[in-house]
Structure formats: structure tokens, C-alpha cells
Amino acid sequence: MRCGPYFIEFDKTGFPLIKREEWEFFISLFPVSKYQFERFMADVGPIDKLYTDAWYRKILEVSQRQSWRKAEFTKTPWKMFLTGVPLKEIIPFLRYLGKGFRLPKAEEWRKLLEYSKELKNLKRELIACLEAFENLPAPPVLFWIEKGLYPLVEEGLLEMIEGEKSSSKDEVLCIGKAWQGLWPNTFSPENVKIIDFTLLPKAVGFRVVKEV
Amino acid sequence: MSQRILDLKVNLNYTVPVIFVIEAVEEHWQKIYELSNDIISSLLGRVNELYFLGNSRSYPIVLPQDFIEQSPAWFNENKNRVSLLNPVFEEIEKKKFKSMIVVFCSKEPCDLEDWLESEILERTLFVMLSDEDFPLKYNLNYVEGIKGATYILSKIENPPEQAWIEAKGFVPLCYEIKQGGKAEIKFQDGKFLFSIIPEGERLEIHLKVISDDFPVLYLKRRKGQIESNEIKEELPWFKDPTWEEIPEDLKPIVEAGITKSSYKCNQCGEEHSYRVLICPEGGIVLRGIPMNSCVLFTKEKYFPLSEWYALPLRHNQRVITRDGDLYEWRNGNWVYLRKIDIYEKIDDEVWALFHRI
Numbered sequence: 001m002r003c004g005p006y007f008i009e010f011d012k013t014g015f016p017l018i019k020r021e022e023w024e025f026f027i028s029l030f031p032v033s034k035y036q037f038e039r040f041m042a043d044v045g046p047i048d049k050l051y052t053d054a055w056y057r058k059i060l061e062v063s064q065r066q067s068w069r070k071a072e073f074t075k076t077p078w079k080m081f082l083t084g085v086p087l088k089e090i091i092p093f094l095r096y097l098g099k100g101f102r103l104p105k106a107e108e109w110r111k112l113l114e115y116s117k118e119l120k121n122l123k124r125e126l127i128a129c130l131e132a133f134e135n136l137p138a139p140p141v142l143f144w145i146e147k148g149l150y151p152l153v154e155e156g157l158l159e160m161i162e163g164e165k166s167s168s169k170d171e172v173l174c175i176g177k178a179w180q181g182l183w184p185n186t187f188s189p190e191n192v193k194i195i196d197f198t199l200l201p202k203a204v205g206f207r208v209v210k211e212v
Numbered sequence: 213m214s215q216r217i218l219d220l221k222v223n224l225n226y227t228v229p230v231i232f233v234i235e236a237v238e239e240h241w242q243k244i245y246e247l248s249n250d251i252i253s254s255l256l257g258r259v260n261e262l263y264f265l266g267n268s269r270s271y272p273i274v275l276p277q278d279f280i281e282q283s284p285a286w287f288n289e290n291k292n293r294v295s296l297l298n299p300v301f302e303e304i305e306k307k308k309f310k311s312m313i314v315v316f317c318s319k320e321p322c323d324l325e326d327w328l329e330s331e332i333l334e335r336t337l338f339v340m341l342s343d344e345d346f347p348l349k350y351n352l353n354y355v356e357g358i359k360g361a362t363y364i365l366s367k368i369e370n371p372p373e374q375a376w377i378e379a380k381g382f383v384p385l386c387y388e389i390k391q392g393g394k395a396e397i398k399f400q401d402g403k404f405l406f407s408i409i410p411e412g413e414r415l416e417i418h419l420k421v422i423s424d425d426f427p428v429l430y431l432k433r434r435k436g437q438i439e440s441n442e443i444k445e446e447l448p449w450f451k452d453p454t455w456e457e458i459p460e461d462l463k464p465i466v467e468a469g470i471t472k473s474s475y476k477c478n479q480c481g482e483e484h485s486y487r488v489l490i491c492p493e494g495g496i497v498l499r500g501i502p503m504n505s506c507v508l509f510t511k512e513k514y515f516p517l518s519e520w521y522a523l524p525l526r527h528n529q530r531v532i533t534r535d536g537d538l539y540e541w542r543n544g545n546w547v548y549l550r551k552i553d554i555y556e557k558i559d560d561e562v563w564a565l566f567h568r569i
Contacts, residue, residue: 038294038322
């Protein structure tokens with residue numbers, strides 16, 4: 001579906017991906033949320049030791065969960081998004097979403113940052129487009145857009161991206177700028193950073209890209 | 213304004229279906245199995261579906277045997293799933309299931325917070341299985357599994373406390389409660405309310421009504437929000453009002469009533485005013501015509517309202533009740549006019565008399 005200069009589609013979990021006319025990829029409008037990842041876990045069930053109740057509760061110890069319905073009043077919005085999951089443990093999620101899904105490349109993520117303001121100004125049109133879909137999106141989607149909680153690139157999480165792997169297995173390539181309340185920082189969102197995942201797991205999340 | 217007469221049938225089970233939701237945790241499975249089995253056998257036919265936390269799939273239970281035989285395999289399919297309410301509750305909401313939900317769990321579901329202050333949580337009972345203190349962060353409806361099936365059953369029951377039918381412009385004309393309670397009709401704030409005090413296991417009512425909108429049956433249970441239930445239309449259950457011939461010897465008395473004059477009493481032979489309904493020397497002057505409820509007269513016939521609660525008049529714009537109360541439909545409300553006077557003209561060539569003995 002078209003919304004101004006954007007095309008919108010949903011992934012298997014009911015969360016929106018957008019593509020500007022000239023882009024060659026769709027990118028998720030939000031970082032992957034806990035609600036979204038829970039939909040995946042409900043759909044596939046445990047895979048060995050991954051995505052079990054014990055596994056998830058351990059993640060939640062690092063990255064506390066907060067109801068998506070609290071978007072309006074929260075001072076801790078990061079608790080609604082999935083953080084603290086190591087890279088190799090999100091691969092089954094990417095596979096589950098389907099062919100062509102992967103982490104964004106830095107330049108793809110930067111495109112989203114470039115058009116962040118334009119997207120925010122399109123709020124009414126976005127809501128109208130999403131409401132027109134035959135199958136309504138996942139419950140948090142419209143709620144979060146309504147509250148302006150998107151695309152969360154100027155400030156949000158440190159987001160894992162694709163790129164040259166670091167020599168240390170604990171280091172991950174990230175982009176973005178963490179919310180100050182989550183982790184005080186002076187990062188520029190567009191710069192790629194190498195983050196030691198073990199030191200800062202609760203600030204590290206991700207969003208997805210679908211190749212066209 | 214489209215006041216119409218409807219023939220309706222209410223058919224409602226007071227006993228509620230129950231959905232079981234289980235945390236597939238190995239450590240507590242044996243206890244869950246035993247408790248569930250006892251409860252399913254006691255609530256015969258009322259637990260029709262089973263879910264596992266973290267899975268939107270519903271497992272049907274047609275007979276208690278289905279649970280006994282198949283639940284271990286279902287449990288294995290779901291073992292160690294993340295304890296999530298969202299997949300289950302979203303599915304239950306899609307199905308518009310409005311009854312009790314029992315969640316067997318050893319820990320608070322990870323996404324419990326998403327449902328706080330929701331209506332569905334009001335009718336959810338958490339059966340806690342952990343031997344340790346359940347780390348309750350929230351105020352939930354809960355019971356400890358250790359208390360056993362009988363105790364849990366007492367918490368599952370959600371008996372009906374009150375039922376009522378209402379709609380815009382609604383007036384019950386006649387009704388028959390085949391089973392399920394006693395009815396009381398109240399008039400308040402321009403509305404007629406057909407109220408039922410529930411008894412037994414199911415409610416069955418036949419009704420003839422006047423209504424602007426299609427009436428709805430509301431049910432308030434001990435727990436949860438007020439339920440609205442659909443009422444179905446049916447072929448007329450009640451016969452049309454049968455007007456009887458006024459006996460020849462009573463016709464002069466009725467005529468005197470209609471013309472507000474006097475009549476010669478067929479008991480004492482004296483002249484009485486039309487307002488005299490009991491002869492001082494005899495008894496009831498309209499002998500043979502049922503009293504104690506409103507009676508309608510034409511010059512030739514009569515119709516006692518004893519079997520009816522109310523009768524529509526003037527193209528359904530007015531009603532008269534069996535207690536002789538007259539109401540009129542004005543600006544979207546029923547307005548109480550008055551108790552009728554003796555032989556009051558209430559419609560074209562129709563007079564009414566209410567006399568309580």
C-alpha cells in the first residue's frame with residue numbers, strides 16, 4: 001500500500017515495514033519490540049534452549065518488560081523494545097520473517113534517519129493507510145504511531161547492523177543513539193559504533209530490512 | 213418512531229463455559245493434570261477448550277476423556293513455551309468468549325502487564341502452582357493450587373445475579389417464563405425494565421413486546437462485566453387477545469359505565485350510579501367478568517388483561533397495563549399518564565375498568 005512517497009507492508013508479526021520510492025529495501029518502522037518478538041516465539045515455540053520461558057525470563061532480567069499500552073505515559077520507552085538478545089539468537093527470527101530479511105546496513109539505516117522528520121509529519125496519513133489494511137496491524141502499531149513513538153532513529157536504541165565482523169565475539173556493530181535515560185551518551189545517531197554487547201546488552205536492539 | 217410488536221424467545225444458559233490455560237512447565241505438570249482432570253469432570257461439558265500459555269492454538273475437549281488421553285501429548289507439544297497471555301487472550305477476544313478463564317501457572321505470565329485493568333482479567337482466575345510464594349506484583353484473582361479442586365471450583369463458579377431486558381421504547385405486553393427465574397417489571401426514567409431474578413441453570417422466556425429497537429438481554433454475574441445476549445424472534449407464542457361477548461344481563465351496566473349514567477341493579481333492583489361496582493345488598497355487579505386486573509370494554513365485548521401485562525392502544529402510541537396504568541409514547545420516552553378512572557375511554561370505542569376486590 002502507498003502512503004505519500006512510501007510503500008508500506010507488514011511482516012509476519014503484523015508490524016510495518018516502509019520503503020521510500022527510491023529505496024531498494026523495506027525497513028521496519030520501529031525497532032523490534034518485545035511484543036513483536038513474543039508473537040514470533042508464540043508462533044514457532046521453543047527451538048532447543050532458545051525461546052523457552054527460562055530463556056526469555058533471563059532476557060527480561062537484563063531488559064525489563066513494560067506494557068506497550070504505557071507508551072503515552074512512560075519515561076522508560078526502551079522497556080517496550082527488545083534488547084539484550086545476542087546476534088546469533090536473532091537469526092531464527094530473521095529466517096522466520098522470510099526470504100530477504102536481515103539486519104540493516106548502515107547506509108540503509110541512515111536513509112531512515114534522513115527521512116525521519118518527513119515520516120513524523122506523515123503521521124495522519126500513515127494512520128489512515130494502516131487502518132485501511134484488510135488485516136489490522138498488531139495492536140501496538142497504531143497506538144505507538146498515534147503517540148509519535150516512531151521511527152526512533154534520532155533517539156532510541158543502539159541498533160545492531162550488518163557489516164564487517166569485529167575480531168571479538170562480544171563486539172557488535174551498532175548504529176543509532178540510545179535514549180539518555182537508558183544510557184547517557186553523546187553519540188551521533190548516524191555513526192557506526194563497536195559496542196561490547198556484554199557490557200551494554202540492555203541498550204542493544206535491532207530492526208529489520210527486507211530486500212526488494 | 214417505529215414502535216413495532218415483536219414475538220421473542222430468550223434462551224440462555226446460566227452456567228458458563230470455562231477455558232483452561234496451562235503453563236507448560238514440566239515440574240508442575242502432574243499437579244496441573246490431576247487438578248484439571250478433577251475440575252473438568254466436575255464441570256461436565258463446560259470446559260470445551262484448552263490453551264497453553266504462549267500459544268494461540270486451541271485444543272478441543274469434547275469429552276473429559278479427551279483431556280485424560282490427549283493432554284500429555286498436548287503438553288509435550290508446548291513444553292517450556294514462554295508464558296505469554298497475549299496469544300491466548302487475543303484469540304479468546306477474537307472469539308468473543310465472555311466467560312471464565314482459568315490459568316494454571318507457577319509464575320506470573322511475562323506479559324501480564326499488557327492486560328492489567330482489562331475486562332478479561334476480571335473473569336480470569338489464576339491457579340498458582342508454585343510451592344514458593346507466588347511473586348505477585350499485581351492484584352489478581354488467584355487461588356493456590358494446593359487448596360485442591362473443590363476449592364478451585366468454588367472460585368470458578370460465576371453465578372448470575374440479575375438479568376434484564378431493555379430497549380428503546382420497550383414494553384412487555386405478555387410473557388411466559390418457562391424456566392429460570394421470576395420476573396418483575398419496573399418503570400423508571402421513561403423506560404420499562406423487564407427484570408429477572410435468576411434461578412436454576414437456564415433461562416427460557418417467551419415474550420410479546422412493543423419496541424423501537426430490538427431488545428437485548430443483559431446479565432450481571434458475580435464477577436465480570438455485564439453481558440449482553442441476543443434475543444431471537446419467534447413465531448407468535450401467545451394468542452391474540454380474545455374479546456368475549458358481554459352477557460346480556462350485564463350490558464346495561466356496562467352501557468351505564470360508558471355513558472356515565474346509572475343502571476338498574478340486577479341483584480337488588482335499585483338504581484345505582486355507574487361507579488357502584490359492588491351492590492350494597494348483593495355482591496359484584498359485573499358477575500362473571502374477571503376483576504382484580506384491568507378489563508377493557510367495547511359496547512358488546514370485554515377483554516380482561518389478567519393474562520397480559522399490557523395492551524397497546526392508539527397504534528402502539530399508548531399502553532394500558534393490567535394494573536390500570538396508562539402510559540404514552542412521547543419524544544422517545546414512555547410517559548406515565550395516570551391510573552384510569554372507572555370506565556375511562558382509552559381508545560376509539562374502548563373503555564377500561566380497573567377494580568381490585
